[in-house]
Amino acid sequence: MQQKLFDDTDQFDLPLDLLSYIPGFISPEEGNDLLRLLLQTVPWQQHKEIMYDREVVTPRLSAWYGDTRNDGGKTQAQQWLPELYNLKERIERFSGERFQGVLLNYYRDGNDSVAWHADRDTIPGVKTAIASLSIGQERLFDFRHQKDHSKKHAILLQHGSLLLMQPDLQKEWEHRIAKSTFPMRARINMTFRKVMDQ
Ligand SMILES: O=C(O)CCC(=O)C(=O)O
Numbered sequence: 001m002q003q004k005l006f007d008d009t010d011q012f013d014l015p016l017d018l019l020s021y022i023p024g025f026i027s028p029e030e031g032n033d034l035l036r037l038l039l040q041t042v043p044w045q046q047h048k049e050i051m052y053d054r055e056v057v058t059p060r061l062s063a064w065y066g067d068t069r070n071d072g073g074k075t076q077a078q079q080w081l082p083e084l085y086n087l088k089e090r091i092e093r094f095s096g097e098r099f100q101g102v103l104l105n106y107y108r109d110g111n112d113s114v115a116w117h118a119d120r121d122t123i124p125g126v127k128t129a130i131a132s133l134s135i136g137q138e139r140l141f142d143f144r145h146q147k148d149h150s151k152k153h154a155i156l157l158q159h160g161s162l163l164l165m166q167p168d169l170q171k172e173w174e175h176r177i178a179k180s181t182f183p184m185r186a187r188i189n190m191t192f193r194k195v196m197d198q
């Protein structure tokens, strides 16, 4: 377990209308098979990003599957793997949303992380819903209000869980996966995203 960043009094700030958390969206067995498959077959890459005006190497590996997205061409699009396409269809049926791509993030150990951010528009100027499926090591997903950092919360993203984020979450809140000083095994997160308005 990772140390909890926020204490339980922060529960009051949880924007319940903007998030839904579904533990066990896929079974532990399916999650294990998927973890093995993705670790072996994805052409994982470490990207560069601008952080506080400096170019830094991202402390995680990533890959993009599906239709080309508007991100300045940093992440090369891979053809859908059947397993990822199947998950996309199940998540679409469950959520009523449509997605055309998935960003995969691979956190190798507790040193890998993603810094505070709100997700950039995959359709310029449009905040969209995002569906985030996690497998492997459970990690804490912290979020805080962009204008009032005292409003904050953390959710433990368990193996096989799905987190549905409404568009306004990206408008008003930012999120991160913090580094951990506890030993951490591999985790893969898949964020299904819209590329077109359909
Ligand atoms: O790994 C996660 O759960 C979150 C990843 C994330 O925030 C992103 O890809 O934008």
Ligand SMILES: [Fe+2]
Binding pocket: 117, 118, 119, 175
């Ligand atoms: Fe994000």
